[in-house]
Amino acid sequence: MLLNIFFERAVSVFNAVIFFYVILISTSYLILAIISIITLSRYLKENSFINYKIILSSDMAPHLSLITPAYNEGRNIKENVHSLLSLNYTNYEVILVNDGSKDDTMDILIKAYDLEEVQYDFTEKIKTQQVKAIYKSNNPAFRKLVVVDKFNGGKADALNVGINVSSKAYIICIDADCILNKDALLILAKPFLEKSDQHTIATGGVIRVANSCVIKGGSLLKVHVPRNLLASVQVVEYLRAFLLGRMAWSKLDGLLIISGAFGMFDKDIAIKAGGYDVKTVGEDMELVVRMRRYMIESNLKYAVSYIPNPLCWTEAPETFSMLGRQRSRWTRGTMETLWIHRRMFLNPKYKTIGLLSVPYWVIFEYLAPIIEFIGILLTFVFAILGILGWSYFLMFILFAYSFAIMFSTLTLLSEEYTYHQYPKVSDFAKLLLAAIVEPIYFHLFIVYAALKGNWEKIVGRKGWGDMVRTGFNKGKQSTA
Numbered sequence: 428m429l430l431n432i433f434f435e436r437a438v439s440v441f442n443a444v445i446f447f448y449v450i451l452i453s454t455s456y457l458i459l460a461i462i463s464i465i466t467l468s469r470y471l472k473e474n475s476f477i478n479y480k481i482i483l484s485s486d487m488a489p490h491l492s493l494i495t496p497a498y499n500e501g502r503n504i505k506e507n508v509h510s511l512l513s514l515n516y517t518n519y520e521v522i523l524v525n526d527g528s529k530d531d532t533m534d535i536l537i538k539a540y541d542l543e544e545v546q547y548d549f550t551e552k553i554k555t556q557q558v559k560a561i562y563k564s565n566n567p568a569f570r571k572l573v574v575v576d577k578f579n580g581g582k583a584d585a586l587n588v589g590i591n592v593s594s595k596a597y598i599i600c601i602d603a604d605c606i607l608n609k610d611a612l613l614i615l616a617k618p619f620l621e622k623s624d625q626h627t628i629a630t631g632g633v634i635r636v637a638n639s640c641v642i643k644g645g646s647l648l649k650v651h652v653p654r655n656l657l658a659s660v661q662v663v664e665y666l667r668a669f670l671l672g673r674m675a676w677s678k679l680d681g682l683l684i685i686s687g688a689f690g691m692f693d694k695d696i697a698i699k700a701g702g703y704d705v706k707t708v709g710e711d712m713e714l715v716v717r718m719r720r721y722m723i724e725s726n727l728k729y730a731v732s733y734i735p736n737p738l739c740w741t742e743a744p745e746t747f748s749m750l751g752r753q754r755s756r757w758t759r760g761t762m763e764t765l766w767i768h769r770r771m772f773l774n775p776k777y778k779t780i781g782l783l784s785v786p787y788w789v790i791f792e793y794l795a796p797i798i799e800f801i802g803i804l805l806t807f808v809f810a811i812l813g814i815l816g817w818s819y820f821l822m823f824i825l826f827a828y829s830f831a832i833m834f835s836t837l838t839l840l841s842e843e844y845t846y847h848q849y850p851k852v853s854d855f856a857k858l859l860l861a862a863i864v865e866p867i868y869f870h871l872f873i874v875y876a877a878l879k880g881n882w883e884k885i886v887g888r889k890g891w892g893d894m895v896r897t898g899f900n901k902g903k904q905s906t907a
Contacts, residue, residue, distance in 0.1 A: 438814055445802045449823075452791050453830055456671075460837060463674035467735055467845060470674075479613040482620065483517060489597045489619050491519040491612060492694070494589030496582050497603040501530040503742070505539045507603055510645030512571060516612040520571050522589045523603075527579030536574055541565045547573070553587040553702035556580035561592070581890070582687070583703035583710040590694060590702055598697065600711075602688040604742050606637055606647050611738040615691050618732035625730040628693045628718055631685030632733075633669045635848070636662045637740035647740055650848050652857045657750065659861040660869045661743040667838040670735060670845070677733035681784035683719075685731070687711030689739035696721065707767070708890070709760015716768050716780075723777055737846050751876045758880025759888070761793050796877035828866050835862035 482488050493511055497504060504523075511521045525533050536542060542562035555577070562574040577588055586600055597619065601607070608614075611632070618630050638653035653659045676682040687710065700721040703710045715731065722729040744750040765772075765788060772789065774781040806823060809815040839858055842848065849855060 438809060441805065442815075445798075445806070445823075448798055448802075449827070452795065455787070455791060456834060459675040460671040460834070462678055463671045464841060466674050466678045467670065467841070470735060471845060477617075479610055479617070480515075482613045482616060483515060485620075487620055488516075488518060489616050490595040491516065491597050491599055491616070491691070492589070492593035492595040493519060493521045493599045493601060494524065494586055494593065495521065495601050495603050496524045496526055496585035496589065497528060497532055498526045498579070498582070498585075499528045499530045499532060500603040501528070501532045501535055503604050504532050505535055506642065506645045507605065508536070508540065508572065508645070510606050511601070512569060513609070513645055514607060514612050515609050516616075518595070519612060520573060520593070520595060522573045522575065522592055524575045524577060524585040524589045524592075526577060526582070526585040533574075533576055537562070540569050540572060540574075542574055547592070549592045551591050552698050553591055555584050555588045555591065558588060581705055583705040583707070586710070587702045587705070590697065593694065596694055597691060598694045599689070599691045600687065601739070602741060605634075605688050606642055606645065606740045607689070608736070608738045608740075609646070611689075614734055614736050614738060618730070618734070619691075619693075623730065625728045626693070626696075626722075627730045627732055628696045628722060629685055629715060630691045630732040630734060631673070631682070632689045632738040633735055634665060634686050634688050635737050635740045636665055636743045638743055638745065640740065652849060652854045652861075653743070653745075655745040656861065656864070657747065657869070658743045658745050659857060660865045663835050663838065663858055663862050663865060664869070665743075666842050667835060670841050671834075671838055673733055674735055676784065677731070679779060679783065680731075681779045681787075682731050682733055683716055683780070683784050683788060684712040685715050685733075688741050690715075692718070704767075707760055707763040708756050709764045712760060713764040713767060716764055716771075719780055720768060720771065720777065723780070735845075737848055747872060751872070751879065754873055754876035755880035755883055758793075758796075758877045759884045761788070762881070762884050765789055765793060796874045797881070800874055800878060831866045831870070832863060835865065838862075 495507070495511065500507070508521065508523060523536065525536070541564050543565055544560045545563045547561040547563075557578050559576045559578065562576070564570065564572055573592065575588055575592055577585065589600075590598055597616075599612070599615070615630055615632055618627050621627075636653060636658060637647065638655060638658040639651045640647055641649035641651070653662065673682060673684075690711065692714075696718055697714065700714070700718045702714075704713050704717070707713050719729070719731065744753055765785065768785070771777045771781045771785050773786055777785075803824075806815065806820050810817050810820040836859065839855065839862065843855065849858065
């Protein structure tokens, strides 16, 4: 009798906890979305008449070093480097760091850009793997290009080599599989020019999905919704994260992550903070948190900015195997970053970061897949055992599904009324269809990948795993 009473109360407590968590996370998403929409509207209004070409001719424009780590990027490397060398900006250099690629990445670069090995003096401010050689082009048209060939040490190590070799005051870290908007540097550099009593230490940009887009000569010519369903679902996911998530965190001064695919940093602060951590696979998030922590602990006023413009386009995974490796790695990176900086959790010394951002990431980003899995599993088991009615289980699933569809639709409407990168009605219809199937087709797999990431971290797995690129040429040919 007592056991039955205890069990019934335990089930009641479980239901209450799950219900409260679902309401709390849904409410937090809506609040962030409202803040993002208001902030985005103001940003567009304030920046609608800005002539970014003024930055191009200004002596005050930041001098930039674009650092691109490359590992087995032979499929895309020629077009990507061409894209970086063709940007509308004056004072910048491109540093391509070949991290011990096993494919023909170096051969393609040497042939395409007429490279030869040179003597290149630099100071190793951050300890890294050994550099084999440094190359420059014999062609004056490629004078901005520096290619570093080094022994494999991982992405973070390659970025640190790029920081050591760089000669400019600001660094922009960009993945080798990305294509930039021609004016990307002008727009990204703007926050560093604005007068303020705060020292801008980093700026992040939006990442968009380039699958099936028309790309020629390293330039994005036409935007298409990906033909691959898995990639098209990621379009919706990326829009949701960047437009209705990070915009709000930037406004709240609580942004913890600048995508490793495209971000700009004050080099001096990055070096003082220790550079990229080679012991984590979440080096992008970890560096931002550590730079913010450095500024707070040094009692320095600072700012981390966010630019919502569609500046950077990347290739999204088109297979579940590659997507699973990517997302399990993201989970491990999140776990590592939160553990490294655990003293910030609910610590008022770190202000918004400690009291809001870090707790949010722990409760609603890291723990969400675990709680969701346990909640669905136990609710299903209780329904089978007759402890809970099937109507409760179905109502729970229906609410989660309906909220997901509503929120994704809000995301698509936000994109439609702001940057409008998908102008055709058929494009909107395809993305809406992707949003409808996402909770079943995509989200459940993401939960699985997150759980797998937890397990991999527990058993001590390290490294990135192989990420095979389809290549932009495939998308270009398929749309021709």
